[in-house]
Structure formats: structure tokens, C-alpha cells
Amino acid sequence: xxxxxxxxxxxxxxxxxxxxxxxxxxxxxxxxxxxxxxxxxxxxxxxxxxxxxxxxxxxxxxxxxxxxxxxxxxxxxxxxxxxxxxxxxxxxxxxxxxxxxxxxxxxxxxxxxxxxxxxxxxxxxxxxxxxxxxxxxxxxxxxxxxxxxxxxxxxxxxxxxxxxxxxxxxxxxxxxxxxxxxxxxxxxxxxxxxxxxxxxxxxxxxxxxxxxxxxxxxxxxxxxxxxxxxxxxxxxxxxxxxxxxxxxxxxxxxxxxxxxxxxxxxxxxxxxxxxxxxxxxxxx
Numbered sequence: 001x002x003x004x005x006x007x008x009x010x011x012x013x014x015x016x017x018x019x020x021x022x023x024x025x026x027x028x029x030x031x032x033x034x035x036x037x038x039x040x041x042x043x044x045x046x047x048x049x050x051x052x053x054x055x056x057x058x059x060x061x062x063x064x065x066x067x068x069x070x071x072x073x074x075x076x077x078x079x080x081x082x083x084x085x086x087x088x089x090x091x092x093x094x095x096x097x098x099x100x101x102x103x104x105x106x107x108x109x110x111x112x113x114x115x116x117x118x119x120x121x122x123x124x125x126x127x128x129x130x131x132x133x134x135x136x137x138x139x140x141x142x143x144x145x146x147x148x149x150x151x152x153x154x155x156x157x158x159x160x161x162x163x164x165x166x167x168x169x170x171x172x173x174x175x176x177x178x179x180x181x182x183x184x185x186x187x188x189x190x191x192x193x194x195x196x197x198x199x200x201x202x203x204x205x206x207x208x209x210x211x212x213x214x215x216x217x218x219x220x221x222x223x224x225x226x227x228x229x230x231x232x233x234x235x236x237x238x239x240x241x242x243x244x245x246x247x248x249x250x251x252x253x254x255x256x257x258x259x260x261x262x263x264x265x266x267x268x269x270x271x272x273x274x275x276x277x278x279x280x281x282x283x284x
Contacts, residue, residue, distance in 0.1 A: 001025050001026070001059045001060065001181070002025070002026045002027075002028070002057055002058050002059050002060070003020055003025050003026070003027050003028075003058065003059065003060045003061075003062060003181065004027075004028050004029060004030070004054075004055055004058040004060070004061045004062070004087075004092075005017055005027065005028075005029035005030075005061075005062045005064055006029065006030050006044060006061065006062065006063050006064060006065045006083055007029070007030070007031065007063070007064035007065030007066070007098075008027075008028075008029025008030060008031055008041060008064070009029075009031035009032075009033070009041070010031075010064060010065070010066075010140075011135075011137070011139035011140035011143075012064055012098065012132075012135060012140060012173075013029065013062075013064040013065070013098075015137070015139070015170060015174060016062060016064065016174065016177060017029060019174040019175075019177075019178065020178060020181070023178060025181075027040075028040045028041070028042070028058070029041050029042075030042045030043065030044035030054065030065075031043070031044070032044075032045050042054050044065075044083070045079075046065055046066075046067050046075055046076060046078075046079025046080070046083075047067070047075040047078060047079050048079075049082070050082045050083055050085075050086040051086065052086040052087070052089040052090040053090070054086070054090075055086060055087045055090035055092050056090055058087070058090070058092050059092070059093050059094070060092070060093065060094045060095070060096065060181055061083070061087045061092050061094075061095045061096070062095075062096045062098065062177075062181075063080060063083060063084075063095065063096065063097045063098060063122075064098040065079070067079070068111075070110070071110075072114075073110060073113070073114050073117075076114050076118065077114065077117055077118055077121075080097070080118045080121065080122075081121060084121065084122065084125060084127070088125075093184075094127065094128065094181075094184055094186070095122065095125075095127040095128065096127065096128045096129070096130060096177075096180065096181065097118060097119060097122040097127065097128070097129050097130070098130050098132075099115045099116075099118070099119050099129050099130060099131045099132075099188075100112065100115045100131060100132065101131055101132060101133040101134075101166045101190065101192055101254070101256065102115065103115035103116040103119055103131060104116055104254070104255060104256075119131075119188065123186075123187070123188060126186050127186055128180060128185075128186045128187060128188075128189070129187070129188040129189065130176075130177060130180060130189055130191060131188060131189065131190045131191060131256060132168055132173050132191040132192065133165075133166030133167050133168045133191065133192030133193070133196075134165060134166060134167045134168070134192075135167075135168055135169075135170050135173050136167050136168065136169050136170060136273070136276035136277065136279070136280070137169070137170030137279075137280070138170075138280060146206055149203060149206050149207060149214075150206075150207070150210050150212060153212070153213060153214060153215055154214075154215050154217055155203055155207075155214045155215065155216055155217065156216075156217045156218075156219045157199060157200060157203065157216045157217065157218050157219065158199065158219055158220075159199075159218070159219075159220065160218065161198060161199045161200035161203075161216065161218070162198045162199070162200070163198065163199050164196035164197070164198060164199075165196060165197055165198070165199055165202045166192035166193070166196050166254070167192060167193060167196070167197070167202070167273055167276055168191050168192045168193060168260070168276070169270070169275060169276035169279050170276075170279070171279055172191070172260060172264060172267060172270070172271070172276075173191055175263075175264055175267070176189070176191050176259075176260055176263045176264055177191075179263045179264065180263070189259040189263065190256040190257060190258050190259050190260075191258070191259065191260055191263075192256075192258050192260070193258065193260065193271045193272060193273070193276075194257075194258050194261075194271070195271065195272050195273075197273050200216065201273075202273065203216075205273050205274065205277060206277065209277040209278070209280070
């Protein structure tokens, strides 16, 4: 089966490509830069015209690209629509949009609202949506957050620290994504552990896995959002942004229920944060 991954140079796109290739799939993809060895990575930029020929011979297209710049809602939505239409015009049989646990109609964050609107576009077109929680692995958002946590004993904690954190090990995410690709059934699949640790439990577990202790410094959510906006204005790079603070607070309740048990029934004993963290030592 030939799979094309839009955004193949990102952490999840790259891991998906490596995993699917190891399972016998033929994988090509696109990035903003393009031009990889062997011509297997094409240049494709959200918001620019899309040539259907780029998807020629692909059986499945996975949409993993996202423009994270503030104010990029229209660029992301229009770009996803253009890619969806181009892949259909090329005769692609199935398309999968990589969304997020924070995607919801009433999302307080720009990211969550954008992902939700694109989700609806794909579902209305009879396609598939993958909705992962925070993917625990040696890269992406989790790695940036972990790196910051391990630099200091004193850890600022947003609010009272009881907001739940939806997580999934990168190995489980990859296996579940493969199962969806092979199954070919359209619809939405939520990929996270039903056992969601609180923010305090999450931080303690990350620090404990690294052999570190931590001291919490509670910070009101509003103050945290203001501080992060100031950091952005000053071009100071941090592992979180105001949108993520909003998402953390709004995700205290969620309309989604995990599909991991149905997709990976034999792996259920592993569905917990401790297992996911233990996998980091394996280089996953």
C-alpha cells in the first residue's frame, strides 16, 4: 500500500513514515522545504496551490501538516481543503486528518477551533480523523515540555494542578494509526488513555522518571497566559503558549472517548503514563 504523508518532516509525520515503512508500506510525503533524497519528499505549503499529481499512485494520504503561527486559522483550513480536494482529484481512496484531543466546537484555543473545523470537513467528506492526546516520545511538544521541566526543581503549575492531561505513548499512537490505515473504515478515532493523570501527577511522573524531585509554584491560569503572551511578543521561545493554557483549562471535561482499547485490545495493560515514560529510555 502506498501512503503519502503531508508534513512528513514534523515529529509525528516522520515517526509515522518510519513506522509504516517498517511494516511494509511504501511511503512518500511533503514538507515546506521538499527536496529530500530520492525525490520522495515533495514541496507542499499550506495556503499555496496544490497539484493533484503530487498524490499520484497514493492509496492513502495522511494530513499531518499544521501552521502554528498565530492567526493562521484560514491558512490551515484553506490549505487542508485544497489538499483534500487535490487528493480526491488524484483518485486517492482514503484520507486521514491528524487532529488533536483539544479539537472541539467550543474550544477556547485557536488551535482547538482550527482542528475541529478541519475535522468536520474531513468527516463530511467521508474521510477519517485521528485525534491523539499528548504524544509521549523523544520529540515534538512533549519533548519540549519535558526539557523545560528537567531544567529546574521549582515548577510553575497552572491553577490548582488538577486539570487532566490526555496522553498516549508514541508506540501506541503509531500502532493505532497503522490499524486505522489497514482497516480503511472512515470516521473519528480518539487516541489517548482513559486513565488521565492530573497536571500535578503528570509533572511528578516526568520528574520521577528522570530521578528528580520537584517543588510546585502555583500560578493562576490568567497570569500564566499573560506571561506567555509577553514572552511571545519579546520573541522568547517557551515550551508552551497561551493557547495551550486555554486548552488545559477547557479540557477538564471532554466529549471524546478513547478508541485505543478497540484498536489495540491486547495492549490495554500498557495504557498508562508510567508505561509511556518508560518507553523514553528505549529511544522511542
